[in-house]
Amino acid sequence: MLRRWVLYVLLLFVFGILVACGDDSETSGDAAGEGTTEEGQEETDGEQNRYAIVFKNTGNPYGEKEMEGFENAINELGAEAILRAPDQPTVEGQIQIIEELIAQQVDAIAIVGNDYDGLQPVLTKAMNQDIKVLSLDSAVNGDSRMVHINQADPEAIGRTQIQAVAEIIDNEGQFAVLSATSQASNQNLWIEWMQTELEEGDYGDMELVEVAYGDDLRDKSVSETEALLQSYPDLKAIVSPTTVGIAAASKVITDKGLQGEVVVTGLGLPSEMAEYINNGVSPWMYLWNPLDVGYLAGYAADALVEGEISGEVGDTFEAGDLGSYEVTESEDGTEVLLGEPFRFDEDNIDEWKEIY
Known part of the structure; x- marks a missing residue:
């Protein structure tokens, strides 16, 4: 009888140890979960800026080069590039994309406008939510953006x-x-x-x-x-x-x-x-080089987000390999001018056709 009682006590003791270990394990798991959440929050706080470009439509070789240039600039800046375009060159298609980008809370939108005035409501909505908006190539009106990137005069x-x-x-x-x-x-x-x-x-x-x-x-x-x-x-x-x-x-x-x-x-x-x-x-x-147009827009977008420029006349910023640029006055708002148009003829076309 005594032997059975001792065995019973020992079993209770072992069971108690196992339960205690189980409790410690669950507590450690909760602590680890909280630690992961905190680390995840730190990652969220330090996540990349996200810059979007919206071209006129898909399947346009010029647009593909322009978006490539934009992406190159954003990659150099260590941010995330989002490249979007509707299937057809319509205002409605661009509005839908911009609404999606607003919902995603991107930091900047660079728009190649399908209409000068038709995008104003949605772009104003974006700016009211502290999204920096600029146009490039095909401008939107001055009330719809902070600055325009113009490929040439x-x-x-x-x-x-x-x-x-x-x-x-x-x-x-x-x-x-x-x-x-x-x-x-x-x-x-x-x-x-x-x-x-x-x-x-x-x-x-x-x-x-x-x-x-x-x-x-x-x-x-x-x-x-x-x-x-x-x-x-x-x-x-x-x-x-x-x-x-x-x-x-x-x-x-x-x-x-x-x-x-x-x-x-x-x-x-x-x-x-x-x-x-x-x-x-x-x-x-x-x-001009569409790669450079997109590249310049990428750096301008970052300058707006980082507060280096606000789109006012006289603002200056660095645009990577392209050098320094200044914001100047345009007929409707302000702009940054890339340069002058370049002539291609039989004397130089074979050299340039391999580039873009």
């Missing part, structure tokens, strides 16, 4: 294209403009300067017969080019201030065997236009 772009087509067709004949969308602020401003150059310069024997819109979609730009050729049998040139349009128009002219009869100039990507410059359809064209 709009006056120089517009006037240069008229001077180019005039030289190519010897200041004589009909020509048309193939633009992007009718709401694209950058395109419209360049076309205004084209018309100003026509009015002020010595172009009396040249006639601008139509401004057509391919909506920066390749198929529609092809259709618009074909319609121009059919409507104006004496057409001598097409000026297209859009990389999608100039490539589409050049392909149509080439496919129809119209080299030497109709020429194309405007703004194009060297990688897409090398064939048409070399075959004579486009004697020369202009552009």
Whole structure:
């Protein structure tokens, strides 16, 4: 009996030790959980800034380069880049994306606007939630952003294209403009300067017969080019201030065997236009580096978020490999100007086509 009692006591003692160990284990688990939460909170407090760029639409080679440049800058800054674009170049598509970015509480939004005024309500909403907003390439109105990143002087772009087509067709004949969308602020401003150059310069024997819109979609730009050729049998040139349009128009002219009869100039990507410059359809064209436009926008976004600039005239900031830039006054708000348009022709196109 005594032996059984001693055994019983020993069993109770062992059981008590096991229970105590179990309690210690659960307590340690809770403590570890609290510690993990605190560490996670520390990580959240120190997480990367998130900068978003919203281009006009997907499938646009120029836009892909611009977003790549933006991402390069953001990576250099140690932040997170978010690259977005709607399937079609519509205001509605961009509004939906911006609403999503607001919900995600990104730090900055860089917008390539599909409409000058149509994005104001949603961009104002973003700024009211302390999201820094800037536009690049295709501007939104001054009340919709803090600063605009302009790829080149709009006056120089517009006037240069008229001077180019005039030289190519010897200041004589009909020509048309193939633009992007009718709401694209950058395109419209360049076309205004084209018309100003026509009015002020010595172009009396040249006639601008139509401004057509391919909506920066390749198929529609092809259709618009074909319609121009059919409507104006004496057409001598097409000026297209859009990389999608100039490539589409050049392909149509080439496919129809119209080299030497109709020429194309405007703004194009060297990688897409090398064939048409070399075959004579486009004697020369202009552009800037879209990688640099996006890159400059990335650094400007960071400067806004970090409080280095506020978008006021006279603000300055460093833009990585591009150097120092200053915010200047524009017709509607303020802007940062990348530089002047660059001419691509048969003497340099093979060098540049490998770059972008």
